[in-house]
Amino acid sequence: MNMVAPRSSLRIRLLAGTLVWITASIIVAGWGLRSLFQQHVEAQFHAELKTHLDQLTAQLTLDSRGHASLALPLSDPRLSRPYSGCYWQIDQTHDGMPPETGVLRSRSLWDHVLATPPDTPADGEIHQHRIIGPEGKMLGMVERSVRIDDTPDGKSRSFRLIAAADESLMTEPVSRFSGALWLALGVLGGGLVIAALVQVFIGLAPLRKLHTALGKVQSGEMQHLDGDFPAEIMPLVDQFNAVLVQNAEVVERARTQAGNLAHALKTPLSVLSNAALAPDARDSALSRLVIDQVGTARRQLDYHLARAQAAATALIPGTRTPLSPIIDGLVRTMRHIHADRQLALTVMPVSPSLAFRGEPQDLQEMLGNLLDNACKWAAHQVEISARCEGGNLRILIDDDGTGLAAEQREAVIQRGVRADEQVPGSGLGLAIVDDLARLYGGRVELADSPLGGLRAVLILPVAQ
Known part of the structure:
Protein backbone atom coordinates (compact mmCIF):
# COMPACT_ATOMS: atom_id res chain seq x y z
CA MET A 1 0.00 0.00 0.00
CA LEU A 204 -13.93 13.57 -4.55
CA ALA A 205 -15.97 10.57 -5.73
CA PRO A 206 -15.55 11.59 -9.41
CA LEU A 207 -11.76 11.53 -8.93
CA ARG A 208 -11.97 8.00 -7.53
CA LYS A 209 -14.16 7.05 -10.49
CA LEU A 210 -11.59 8.62 -12.82
CA HIS A 211 -8.81 6.67 -11.08
CA THR A 212 -10.74 3.43 -11.57
CA ALA A 213 -11.33 4.23 -15.24
CA LEU A 214 -7.62 4.98 -15.74
CA GLY A 215 -6.76 1.64 -14.14
CA LYS A 216 -9.08 -0.12 -16.59
CA VAL A 217 -7.46 1.68 -19.50
CA GLN A 218 -4.02 0.70 -18.26
CA SER A 219 -5.02 -2.93 -17.71
CA GLY A 220 -6.57 -3.15 -21.17
CA GLU A 221 -10.21 -3.46 -20.11
CA MET A 222 -11.07 -0.21 -21.91
CA GLN A 223 -9.52 1.61 -24.85
CA HIS A 224 -10.49 5.10 -23.59
CA LEU A 225 -11.98 6.81 -20.56
CA ASP A 226 -15.71 6.28 -20.47
CA GLY A 227 -18.28 7.42 -17.92
CA ASP A 228 -20.41 10.29 -16.68
CA PHE A 229 -18.10 12.83 -15.02
CA PRO A 230 -18.83 16.34 -13.62
CA ALA A 231 -18.46 19.34 -15.89
CA GLU A 232 -15.22 20.36 -14.13
CA ILE A 233 -13.55 17.01 -14.95
CA MET A 234 -14.97 16.36 -18.43
CA PRO A 235 -12.42 18.64 -20.19
CA LEU A 236 -9.61 16.57 -18.64
CA VAL A 237 -11.32 13.33 -19.70
CA ASP A 238 -11.85 14.60 -23.25
CA GLN A 239 -8.25 15.77 -23.57
CA PHE A 240 -6.93 12.48 -22.19
CA ASN A 241 -9.04 10.51 -24.69
CA ALA A 242 -7.78 12.77 -27.47
CA VAL A 243 -4.18 12.03 -26.40
CA LEU A 244 -4.94 8.29 -26.47
CA VAL A 245 -6.35 8.55 -29.98
CA GLN A 246 -3.40 10.64 -31.13
CA ASN A 247 -0.94 8.21 -29.56
CA ALA A 248 -2.63 5.25 -31.28
CA GLU A 249 -2.40 7.08 -34.60
CA VAL A 250 1.31 7.78 -34.06
CA VAL A 251 1.92 4.11 -33.25
CA GLU A 252 0.01 2.98 -36.32
CA ARG A 253 2.02 5.32 -38.52
CA ALA A 254 5.25 4.05 -36.94
CA ARG A 255 4.21 0.46 -37.65
CA THR A 256 3.33 1.28 -41.23
CA GLN A 257 6.61 3.08 -41.80
CA ALA A 258 8.57 0.21 -40.22
CA GLY A 259 6.75 -2.26 -42.48
CA ASN A 260 7.37 -0.10 -45.53
CA LEU A 261 11.04 0.17 -44.65
CA ALA A 262 11.31 -3.57 -44.19
CA HIS A 263 9.62 -4.20 -47.52
CA ALA A 264 11.83 -1.64 -49.25
CA LEU A 265 14.99 -3.28 -47.89
CA LYS A 266 13.95 -6.88 -48.35
CA THR A 267 13.37 -6.43 -52.09
CA PRO A 268 16.98 -5.29 -52.84
CA LEU A 269 18.28 -7.99 -50.51
CA SER A 270 16.31 -10.61 -52.43
CA VAL A 271 17.72 -9.29 -55.72
CA LEU A 272 21.25 -9.50 -54.34
CA SER A 273 20.65 -13.00 -52.98
CA ASN A 274 19.21 -14.23 -56.29
CA ALA A 275 22.12 -12.68 -58.19
CA ALA A 276 24.62 -14.41 -55.91
CA LEU A 277 22.86 -17.76 -56.41
CA ALA A 278 22.96 -17.51 -60.22
CA PRO A 279 24.73 -20.51 -61.86
CA ASP A 280 27.52 -18.39 -63.28
CA ALA A 281 28.36 -16.82 -59.90
CA ARG A 282 27.41 -19.48 -57.38
CA ASP A 283 30.87 -20.84 -56.62
CA SER A 284 32.78 -17.58 -56.55
CA ALA A 285 34.15 -16.03 -53.35
CA LEU A 286 32.19 -12.89 -54.04
CA SER A 287 28.97 -14.87 -54.31
CA ARG A 288 29.55 -16.57 -50.97
CA LEU A 289 30.39 -13.23 -49.36
CA VAL A 290 27.23 -11.61 -50.75
CA ILE A 291 25.02 -14.50 -49.61
CA ASP A 292 26.55 -14.39 -46.12
CA GLN A 293 26.14 -10.63 -45.76
CA VAL A 294 22.60 -10.68 -47.18
CA GLY A 295 21.66 -13.28 -44.55
CA THR A 296 23.19 -11.15 -41.82
CA ALA A 297 21.35 -8.07 -43.08
CA ARG A 298 18.03 -9.93 -43.09
CA ARG A 299 18.54 -11.17 -39.54
CA GLN A 300 19.42 -7.69 -38.34
CA LEU A 301 16.46 -6.26 -40.21
CA ASP A 302 14.07 -8.76 -38.61
CA TYR A 303 15.51 -8.12 -35.18
CA HIS A 304 15.37 -4.33 -35.27
CA LEU A 305 11.99 -4.31 -37.00
CA ALA A 306 10.48 -6.46 -34.25
CA ARG A 307 12.12 -4.34 -31.57
CA ALA A 308 10.95 -1.06 -33.12
CA GLN A 309 7.37 -2.28 -33.44
CA ALA A 310 7.35 -3.46 -29.83
CA ALA A 311 8.90 -0.23 -28.54
CA ALA A 312 6.13 1.73 -30.24
CA THR A 313 3.37 -0.27 -28.56
CA ALA A 314 4.81 -1.40 -25.24
CA LEU A 315 3.58 1.57 -23.24
CA ILE A 316 0.26 2.14 -24.98
CA PRO A 317 -2.56 1.95 -22.39
CA GLY A 318 -5.60 -0.12 -23.06
CA THR A 319 -3.89 -3.06 -24.83
CA ARG A 320 -4.97 -6.49 -23.63
CA THR A 321 -4.29 -9.87 -25.24
CA PRO A 322 -5.92 -13.09 -23.93
CA LEU A 323 -3.26 -15.75 -23.46
CA SER A 324 -5.07 -19.00 -24.23
CA PRO A 325 -5.93 -18.32 -27.92
CA ILE A 326 -2.34 -17.24 -28.69
CA ILE A 327 -0.88 -20.40 -27.11
CA ASP A 328 -3.36 -22.67 -28.91
CA GLY A 329 -2.61 -21.03 -32.29
CA LEU A 330 1.15 -21.30 -31.84
CA VAL A 331 0.96 -24.93 -30.72
CA ARG A 332 -1.01 -25.81 -33.87
CA THR A 333 1.62 -24.03 -35.97
CA MET A 334 4.54 -25.79 -34.24
CA ARG A 335 2.88 -29.18 -34.67
CA HIS A 336 2.68 -28.50 -38.38
CA ILE A 337 6.27 -27.18 -38.67
CA HIS A 338 7.80 -30.03 -36.65
CA ALA A 339 5.41 -32.74 -37.81
CA ASP A 340 8.30 -34.95 -38.98
CA ARG A 341 9.72 -35.19 -35.42
CA GLN A 342 6.53 -36.55 -33.82
CA LEU A 343 6.84 -34.24 -30.80
CA ALA A 344 4.26 -34.33 -28.01
CA LEU A 345 3.26 -30.69 -27.40
CA THR A 346 1.24 -30.52 -24.18
CA VAL A 347 -0.62 -27.41 -23.05
CA MET A 348 -1.49 -27.40 -19.36
CA PRO A 349 -4.89 -25.87 -18.48
CA VAL A 350 -4.72 -22.07 -18.80
CA SER A 351 -7.25 -19.85 -17.07
CA PRO A 352 -9.42 -18.00 -19.62
CA SER A 353 -8.98 -14.82 -17.57
CA LEU A 354 -5.21 -14.72 -18.01
CA ALA A 355 -4.23 -11.94 -20.40
CA PHE A 356 -1.07 -10.12 -21.44
CA ARG A 357 -0.98 -6.33 -21.12
CA GLY A 358 0.35 -5.73 -24.60
CA GLU A 359 -0.07 -6.31 -28.33
CA PRO A 360 -0.99 -9.77 -29.74
CA GLN A 361 1.78 -9.73 -32.39
CA ASP A 362 4.43 -9.07 -29.72
CA LEU A 363 3.17 -11.96 -27.59
CA GLN A 364 3.18 -14.18 -30.68
CA GLU A 365 6.75 -13.11 -31.49
CA MET A 366 8.01 -13.92 -28.00
CA LEU A 367 6.12 -17.19 -27.48
CA GLY A 368 6.77 -18.29 -31.05
CA ASN A 369 10.53 -17.96 -30.66
CA LEU A 370 10.57 -19.77 -27.31
CA LEU A 371 8.33 -22.57 -28.58
CA ASP A 372 10.38 -22.96 -31.76
CA ASN A 373 13.60 -23.21 -29.73
CA ALA A 374 12.01 -25.78 -27.41
CA CYS A 375 10.81 -27.86 -30.36
CA LYS A 376 14.27 -27.74 -31.99
CA TRP A 377 16.01 -28.98 -28.86
CA ALA A 378 13.36 -31.34 -27.48
CA ALA A 379 13.80 -35.09 -27.79
CA HIS A 380 10.15 -36.10 -27.56
CA GLN A 381 8.14 -33.70 -25.38
CA VAL A 382 7.39 -29.98 -24.94
CA GLU A 383 5.10 -28.71 -22.19
CA ILE A 384 3.55 -25.22 -21.89
CA SER A 385 1.93 -23.81 -18.75
CA ALA A 386 1.00 -20.35 -17.50
CA ARG A 387 -0.05 -18.75 -14.24
CA CYS A 388 -0.32 -15.38 -12.52
CA GLU A 389 2.25 -14.90 -9.78
CA GLY A 390 3.18 -11.76 -7.86
CA GLY A 391 1.18 -9.52 -10.18
CA ASN A 392 3.01 -10.85 -13.26
CA LEU A 393 2.21 -13.36 -15.96
CA ARG A 394 4.60 -16.33 -15.91
CA ILE A 395 4.64 -18.56 -18.99
CA LEU A 396 6.73 -21.74 -18.64
CA ILE A 397 7.99 -23.74 -21.65
CA ASP A 398 9.72 -27.04 -20.78
CA ASP A 399 11.44 -29.54 -23.06
CA ASP A 400 13.13 -32.89 -22.52
CA GLY A 401 16.23 -32.08 -24.54
CA THR A 402 19.85 -31.94 -23.46
CA GLY A 403 19.39 -28.63 -21.62
CA LEU A 404 22.02 -25.96 -21.05
CA ALA A 405 24.75 -25.56 -18.48
CA ALA A 406 24.27 -22.67 -16.04
CA GLU A 407 27.22 -20.74 -17.47
CA GLN A 408 25.74 -20.93 -20.99
CA ARG A 409 22.29 -19.57 -20.14
CA GLU A 410 23.28 -15.91 -20.00
CA ALA A 411 25.33 -16.21 -23.17
CA VAL A 412 22.60 -17.66 -25.38
CA ILE A 413 20.35 -14.67 -24.67
CA GLN A 414 22.96 -12.38 -26.23
CA ARG A 415 22.20 -11.36 -29.79
CA GLY A 416 23.79 -13.64 -32.40
CA VAL A 417 24.94 -16.32 -29.95
CA ARG A 418 23.82 -19.91 -30.67
CA ALA A 419 24.13 -22.87 -28.34
CA ASP A 420 24.88 -25.27 -31.21
CA GLU A 421 25.94 -24.18 -34.68
CA GLN A 422 24.63 -27.47 -36.09
CA VAL A 423 21.03 -26.55 -35.28
CA PRO A 424 19.46 -24.22 -37.86
CA GLY A 425 18.83 -20.67 -36.68
CA SER A 426 20.11 -17.14 -36.60
CA GLY A 427 20.89 -16.82 -32.93
CA LEU A 428 18.50 -13.85 -32.68
CA GLY A 429 15.41 -15.62 -31.29
CA LEU A 430 16.18 -15.41 -27.58
CA ALA A 431 17.64 -11.90 -27.95
CA ILE A 432 14.43 -10.69 -29.60
CA VAL A 433 12.33 -12.33 -26.88
CA ASP A 434 14.43 -10.82 -24.11
CA ASP A 435 14.37 -7.33 -25.67
CA LEU A 436 10.61 -7.44 -26.24
CA ALA A 437 9.97 -8.68 -22.71
CA ARG A 438 12.12 -5.92 -21.19
CA LEU A 439 10.32 -3.28 -23.24
CA TYR A 440 7.15 -4.38 -21.45
CA GLY A 441 8.87 -4.45 -18.06
CA GLY A 442 9.33 -8.24 -18.10
CA ARG A 443 12.25 -10.60 -18.69
CA VAL A 444 13.25 -14.09 -19.79
CA GLU A 445 14.75 -16.62 -17.38
CA LEU A 446 16.34 -19.98 -18.20
CA ALA A 447 16.39 -22.85 -15.69
CA ASP A 448 16.46 -26.65 -15.44
CA SER A 449 13.25 -28.30 -16.58
CA PRO A 450 11.48 -31.05 -14.62
CA LEU A 451 11.37 -32.91 -17.98
CA GLY A 452 15.17 -33.08 -18.00
CA GLY A 453 15.90 -30.35 -20.55
CA LEU A 454 15.63 -26.57 -20.43
CA ARG A 455 12.87 -24.45 -18.93
CA ALA A 456 12.27 -21.02 -20.45
CA VAL A 457 10.26 -18.67 -18.20
CA LEU A 458 8.69 -15.65 -19.87
CA ILE A 459 7.66 -13.02 -17.31
CA LEU A 460 5.29 -10.31 -18.60
CA PRO A 461 2.86 -7.78 -17.14
CA VAL A 462 -0.58 -9.25 -16.58
CA ALA A 463 -3.76 -7.50 -17.67
CA GLN A 464 -6.18 -7.37 -14.74
Missing part, protein backbone atom coordinates in the same frame (compact mmCIF):
# COMPACT_ATOMS: atom_id res chain seq x y z
CA ASN A 2 1.41 3.37 -1.01
CA MET A 3 1.73 5.90 1.79
CA VAL A 4 0.46 9.31 0.68
CA ALA A 5 2.11 12.37 2.17
CA PRO A 6 -0.46 14.73 3.77
CA ARG A 7 0.82 17.63 1.67
CA SER A 8 0.18 15.75 -1.57
CA SER A 9 -3.28 14.44 -0.67
CA LEU A 10 -6.17 16.60 -1.81
CA ARG A 11 -8.52 14.81 0.59
CA ILE A 12 -6.29 15.46 3.60
CA ARG A 13 -5.73 19.09 2.62
CA LEU A 14 -9.48 19.72 2.27
CA LEU A 15 -10.27 17.98 5.55
CA ALA A 16 -7.44 19.71 7.40
CA GLY A 17 -8.53 23.14 6.19
CA THR A 18 -12.18 22.44 7.06
CA LEU A 19 -11.35 21.06 10.51
CA VAL A 20 -9.11 24.02 11.34
CA TRP A 21 -11.84 26.45 10.29
CA ILE A 22 -14.56 24.56 12.22
CA THR A 23 -12.39 24.39 15.35
CA ALA A 24 -11.46 28.06 15.19
CA SER A 25 -15.08 29.09 14.57
CA ILE A 26 -16.39 27.02 17.49
CA ILE A 27 -13.73 28.34 19.87
CA VAL A 28 -14.40 31.96 18.89
CA ALA A 29 -18.18 31.43 19.04
CA GLY A 30 -17.98 29.70 22.43
CA TRP A 31 -15.73 32.38 23.89
CA GLY A 32 -17.91 35.17 22.51
CA LEU A 33 -21.24 33.68 23.67
CA ARG A 34 -19.84 32.91 27.11
CA SER A 35 -18.52 36.47 27.44
CA LEU A 36 -21.86 37.95 26.38
CA PHE A 37 -23.77 35.75 28.80
CA GLN A 38 -21.35 36.53 31.61
CA GLN A 39 -21.72 40.26 30.98
CA HIS A 40 -25.50 39.87 30.98
CA VAL A 41 -25.50 37.93 34.27
CA GLU A 42 -23.14 40.44 35.91
CA ALA A 43 -25.36 43.30 34.76
CA GLN A 44 -28.45 41.54 36.13
CA PHE A 45 -26.63 40.78 39.39
CA HIS A 46 -25.67 44.41 40.02
CA ALA A 47 -29.04 45.66 38.78
CA GLU A 48 -30.75 43.47 41.41
CA LEU A 49 -28.41 44.80 44.10
CA LYS A 50 -29.23 48.36 43.05
CA THR A 51 -32.94 47.50 43.24
CA HIS A 52 -32.45 46.30 46.81
CA LEU A 53 -30.44 49.45 47.53
CA ASP A 54 -33.21 51.67 46.11
CA GLN A 55 -35.85 49.86 48.21
CA LEU A 56 -33.63 50.19 51.26
CA THR A 57 -33.25 53.91 50.62
CA ALA A 58 -37.00 54.35 50.11
CA GLN A 59 -37.94 52.50 53.31
CA LEU A 60 -35.31 54.15 55.56
CA THR A 61 -36.89 56.27 58.29
CA LEU A 62 -36.12 57.57 61.81
CA ASP A 63 -38.20 56.92 64.88
CA SER A 64 -38.98 59.51 67.57
CA ARG A 65 -35.65 58.93 69.23
CA GLY A 66 -33.73 59.39 65.97
CA HIS A 67 -32.88 55.73 65.49
CA ALA A 68 -32.87 54.29 61.94
CA SER A 69 -35.59 51.83 61.00
CA LEU A 70 -37.44 50.55 57.93
CA ALA A 71 -40.98 51.59 57.27
CA LEU A 72 -41.66 48.29 55.41
CA PRO A 73 -39.57 45.13 54.95
CA LEU A 74 -37.89 44.62 51.59
CA SER A 75 -39.74 42.46 49.06
CA ASP A 76 -37.11 39.75 48.43
CA PRO A 77 -37.86 36.79 50.76
CA ARG A 78 -34.21 35.70 50.66
CA LEU A 79 -33.37 38.69 52.85
CA SER A 80 -35.29 37.01 55.69
CA ARG A 81 -33.63 33.58 55.39
CA PRO A 82 -30.32 33.21 57.33
CA TYR A 83 -27.23 33.00 55.12
CA SER A 84 -29.36 32.86 51.97
CA GLY A 85 -26.78 34.78 49.99
CA CYS A 86 -28.70 38.10 49.81
CA TYR A 87 -28.01 40.72 52.49
CA TRP A 88 -28.45 44.37 53.41
CA GLN A 89 -26.95 46.50 56.14
CA ILE A 90 -27.19 50.10 57.36
CA ASP A 91 -24.23 51.80 59.05
CA GLN A 92 -24.40 55.21 60.72
CA THR A 93 -21.58 57.66 60.07
CA HIS A 94 -20.54 60.55 62.39
CA ASP A 95 -18.51 63.56 61.47
CA GLY A 96 -14.99 62.98 62.73
CA MET A 97 -16.01 59.70 64.40
CA PRO A 98 -15.59 56.04 63.27
CA PRO A 99 -18.75 54.70 61.63
CA GLU A 100 -21.16 52.68 63.74
CA THR A 101 -21.52 49.46 61.74
CA GLY A 102 -24.47 47.16 61.71
CA VAL A 103 -27.01 49.62 63.08
CA LEU A 104 -29.59 47.72 61.07
CA ARG A 105 -29.05 44.37 59.28
CA SER A 106 -31.14 41.95 57.29
CA ARG A 107 -32.24 38.78 59.07
CA SER A 108 -30.25 36.85 56.46
CA LEU A 109 -27.00 38.17 58.02
CA TRP A 110 -28.05 36.65 61.34
CA ASP A 111 -25.15 37.46 63.73
CA HIS A 112 -22.69 38.55 61.05
CA VAL A 113 -21.72 42.17 60.40
CA LEU A 114 -20.40 43.11 56.98
CA ALA A 115 -16.90 44.60 57.07
CA THR A 116 -17.16 47.51 54.64
CA PRO A 117 -14.29 49.38 52.97
CA PRO A 118 -13.06 52.45 54.89
CA ASP A 119 -13.84 54.96 52.13
CA THR A 120 -17.38 56.30 52.29
CA PRO A 121 -19.14 57.44 49.11
CA ALA A 122 -20.36 61.00 48.81
CA ASP A 123 -24.07 61.68 49.23
CA GLY A 124 -26.06 60.12 46.37
CA GLU A 125 -23.11 58.25 44.84
CA ILE A 126 -23.17 54.48 44.38
CA HIS A 127 -19.99 52.46 44.83
CA GLN A 128 -19.36 48.81 44.01
CA HIS A 129 -17.02 46.56 45.99
CA ARG A 130 -16.14 42.95 46.64
CA ILE A 131 -16.07 41.90 50.28
CA ILE A 132 -15.93 38.72 52.33
CA GLY A 133 -19.30 37.78 53.80
CA PRO A 134 -20.78 35.05 56.00
CA GLU A 135 -19.06 31.65 55.89
CA GLY A 136 -16.09 33.24 54.11
CA LYS A 137 -17.93 33.59 50.82
CA MET A 138 -17.10 36.42 48.41
CA LEU A 139 -19.86 38.98 48.06
CA GLY A 140 -20.60 41.59 45.46
CA MET A 141 -21.77 44.80 47.12
CA VAL A 142 -23.22 48.22 46.25
CA GLU A 143 -23.45 51.08 48.71
CA ARG A 144 -24.83 54.57 48.96
CA SER A 145 -24.58 57.39 51.56
CA VAL A 146 -27.81 59.10 52.68
CA ARG A 147 -27.96 62.23 54.87
CA ILE A 148 -31.18 63.04 56.76
CA ASP A 149 -31.44 66.59 58.07
CA ASP A 150 -35.10 66.61 59.13
CA THR A 151 -34.91 64.50 62.31
CA PRO A 152 -37.15 64.54 65.43
CA ASP A 153 -34.34 65.83 67.62
CA GLY A 154 -33.23 68.37 65.04
CA LYS A 155 -29.82 66.76 64.48
CA SER A 156 -28.80 65.67 60.99
CA ARG A 157 -27.59 62.10 60.56
CA SER A 158 -25.71 60.26 57.80
CA PHE A 159 -26.22 56.59 56.96
CA ARG A 160 -24.32 54.14 54.76
CA LEU A 161 -26.73 51.79 52.99
CA ILE A 162 -25.33 48.48 51.75
CA ALA A 163 -26.85 45.74 49.58
CA ALA A 164 -24.77 42.61 48.95
CA ALA A 165 -25.15 39.14 47.44
CA ASP A 166 -23.07 35.99 47.14
CA GLU A 167 -21.09 36.05 43.87
CA SER A 168 -21.97 32.39 43.39
CA LEU A 169 -25.41 33.64 42.35
CA MET A 170 -23.56 35.17 39.41
CA THR A 171 -20.80 32.62 38.72
CA GLU A 172 -22.89 29.43 39.01
CA PRO A 173 -25.31 30.36 36.18
CA VAL A 174 -22.33 31.31 34.01
CA SER A 175 -20.66 27.97 34.81
CA ARG A 176 -23.84 25.99 34.03
CA PHE A 177 -24.34 27.94 30.83
CA SER A 178 -20.71 27.37 29.81
CA GLY A 179 -21.05 23.62 30.28
CA ALA A 180 -24.25 23.47 28.24
CA LEU A 181 -22.77 25.83 25.64
CA TRP A 182 -19.60 23.81 25.08
CA LEU A 183 -21.62 20.60 24.95
CA ALA A 184 -23.92 22.09 22.31
CA LEU A 185 -20.99 23.50 20.35
CA GLY A 186 -19.23 20.13 20.59
CA VAL A 187 -22.29 18.40 19.13
CA LEU A 188 -22.49 21.09 16.45
CA GLY A 189 -18.77 20.68 15.70
CA GLY A 190 -19.14 16.91 15.45
CA GLY A 191 -22.03 17.37 13.05
CA LEU A 192 -20.00 19.81 10.96
CA VAL A 193 -17.05 17.40 10.88
CA ILE A 194 -19.33 14.59 9.68
CA ALA A 195 -20.80 16.95 7.10
CA ALA A 196 -17.28 17.88 5.96
CA LEU A 197 -16.30 14.21 5.68
CA VAL A 198 -19.41 13.43 3.65
CA GLN A 199 -18.86 16.50 1.48
CA VAL A 200 -15.22 15.59 0.78
CA PHE A 201 -16.14 11.95 0.15
CA ILE A 202 -18.92 12.90 -2.27
CA GLY A 203 -16.96 15.76 -3.81
